[in-house]
Amino acid sequence: MSDPGEALANAxxxxDRIVKAKRLNACLTPPKELRQSLQKQGQAAHPSGVLYGMPVxxxxxxxxxxxxxxxxxxxxAGYRSPYEATAVAKLKAAGALVAGKTNCDEFGMGxxxxxxxYGRALHPFDKTRVPGGSSGGSAALVAAGAVPAGLGSETGGSVRQPAxxxxxxGIKPTYGRVSRYGLVAFGSSLxxxxxxGRSVHDAARVLSVISGRDPRDSTCEARDPLRLPTVPESLQGFVIGIAKEYFPPDLDPAVRRACDRAIRVLKELGAAVREVSLPHTQYAVPTYYIIAPAEASSNLARYDGARYGPRYDGALDLRTLYxxxxxxxFGPEVRRRILVGTYVLSxxxxxxxxxxxxxxxxxIAQDFRNVFDRGVDLLFTPTTPTPAFKAGEKLADPVAMYLSDIFVVTANLAGLPAMSLPIGRIKGLPIGGQLIGQAxxxxxMIEAAYALERMVPGAEDA
Amino acid sequence: MSVTHEEVLTIARLAELDVDEATLPVLTEQMSRILEFVAQIGAVPASESAKPFVPGPDAVRFRPDEVKPWPLAFGPDKLAPAFRGGFFLVPRLGQFEEEDQ
Structure with missing residues (x-):
């Protein structure tokens, strides 16, 4: 049992920290409302919960x-849901505090x-750059040290890329590991x-709490919550696959250097490292940008001014109102995706x-199965081809923006678990390495990440 | 694969989305570029045998698409205080006007 006053102090x-990090535009909740709610939550949090007093x-x-x-x-704008997501309810039941709502690309598209x-969120180390997306607000707040953990959502890499x-x-669990009840739908099959989390342990602890069955989501597996592994002494017995398609000749040399250093550490820890091939990887981004907009065009049809949010006042008939x-x-990116989705379904x-x-x-899913069937336990890849890019750099060219997800969308398409952890820096900007696991x-995956985190100098230049 | 202004407007009508004249040229150019980019999956020969991949629990199966008499758990008569002959009975507007006066 923890100290009953601890949650209030943490709250x-x-x-204070979130308000201090206001310049990042990472938190959308007004400071006064945030303080009042956190105080109330801190008083109500149950001291026996495993996440007692943890602001998320x-x-x-x-x-x-x-x-x-x-x-x-x-x-x-101003929409207040009459119910809460299962993941949020589980966090609260474990004693965690909901520490505000974080900025994101509209409906997760970006x-x-x-x-x-509500304006762009800023990178916590360089305000001229982006924090990634679409869950950039949560990532920026965690990186700035305002909260130890945050929830994001992934349709195509939106947790791993900003991490x-x-x-x-940043961890994306297997499709079906965490309930989607209360997650506003964008691409339901993804x-x-x-x-x-600031560490593998913080992120894994939160994942463990929110995972597990939920009768309210038929796509959520009827499994017990994830059990946390212990920190391993070595990675003896692990076979790590290095997919050549994730290391193209034009990969940023510093990203390659950081990955090479992490691969050396994996070997030193006793893992067997094997080169593998995932031959359809090059088609993953185009495949994703057909399936995701198609599902989005259907899911977002419900926002018509009749049921949710504000509506246009001057309409003479229903169709004009819609x-x-x-x-x-809708903003320009959402409009574009609805149109592309409608087009490809027409x-x-x-x-x-x-x-x-x-x-x-x-x-693409079969490529992964083939590799795992041949005895590979995990894949290691770069998370992104470059460190954080400049704000505005890719706004005019949607395809260039989409290509920043090139190494992350495959796990969403195949429904596999994947995570990013820091493996070094380029001129002070962090870069991540990605582990992709079996369903x-x-x-x-977390066990390997524990070992890698202890040995790889994630804060040093590659 | 490039699209024309007219095609974009047709798609926008299908999607119930207003597109103003000022943004149409840029939107058409961007949509054309996106569609050209995604069309590269056509380079791989189509495999009729490849079944669509559905992630999630094996237990999730598609239901047969059967039209049920009511798409609700209960009939519409349970939704309204008054229901007769397949219609909801609503208060007359005059009723409120009288109350206001």
Whole structure:
């Protein structure tokens, strides 16, 4: 049993730190509301919970009762959900405190947190750069030391990519490990709640609490919560695959150097390292950018001004109400994706795009199965091809922005667990290494990450 | 694969989304570029045998697409205080006007 006053003290300290980090524009909750809620939560938190008094920032596309849920969009401005996500309910039951709602790309669509209706979030170490996205607000707050952990969501790398950019740990669990109930839908066959932590242990502890069965989500596996592994002495017996497709000739030399150093550490720890091939990797980004917008165009059809959020006032008929509300309420990236999604699902293009993408997704998942069937336990790759890029650098070219997800979308397409942890810096900017595991074997992945974290100088230049 | 202004407007109508004239040229150019980029998956021969990949628990199975009499757990008569002959009975507007006066 912890000290009953500890949560209240943590709540106050977290509120102070989050308000102090205001310049990052990472937290969307107004300071006064944040302080009041945290104080109330700190008084109510149960001291026997395993996360007693731990402040956890929550991405603004995850429903909470304490704060509004806007998904970083004007179309949901002021929206207060009548229920909370299962992941949030589990956090609270474990004694954690919901430490505000964090900025994100609108509905999770983006890789830089620049596509938020509430302004861009800033990189915690260099304000001219992006913190990554779409869960950039949670990542920035954790990296700035305002909170020890945060919740994000992934449809195509939106936890691992910002974790890499901000120099923290980000875990995306297997599809079905964590309930999606209360996570606002973007791409339902890809979406999954993920966690950020300053260390592997912090992130894994939060993941363990939010994982497990939920009768409210039929895509959530009926499994017990994840059991945390112990920190291993060595990685003897592990076979780590290095996929050549993730190390193209044009990879940033410093990213390659950091990866080479991490691979050397894996070998020194006793792991067997083997080169493998995932031949359909090059088609992962195009496949993702057909499937995700197609699902988004369907999921976002519900925002029409009739049921949620603000509506356009001057409409003379229902159709005009829908079109004007959606046209004015959605930002440019969401509009683009809805249009692309509608296009690839439309008559005459469905077979050429959507059906073909579904087949390609099956081939990408099969690539992973082939590698794991040959005795490989985990894959190690760079998380991102470069460190955090400059704000505005990729805004005019959506395809360039999409390509920053090149190493992360495959795990979402195949439904596999994956995580990013810091493996070095380039001119002071963090870069991450990625571990991809087998479905529902997060414990193995976390075990390897524990070992790697202890040995790799994540804060040193590569 | 490039799209025209007219195609973008048609798609926007299908998606119930207003697109203003000022943003149309940029949107058309960006959509064309995105569609060209994603079309590269066409370079791999289509495999009819590859079944769609569905992540998640094995227990999740698609339900047969059967039209049920009511798509709700209970009929609409349970949703409203008054229901007769397949219609909701709503208060007359005049009723409120009288109350206001």
């Amino acid at each position: 106050k300290a977290a509120a 920032a929550v991405k603004d596309n995850i429903c909470t009762l304490e704060f509004t849920t806007t998904c970083g969009s004007k179309i949901l 890789s830089s947190t620049e596509h938020s209706a 890499s950019f901000c120099g923290i740990v 979406d999954q709640i993920g966690v950020f 079109r004007t509300t959606r046209g004015e309420g 008559s005459g293009y469905y077979d050429a795009y959507y059906r073909r993408a579904q087949q390609m997704r099956a081939l 529902f074997l997060e414990d193995e």
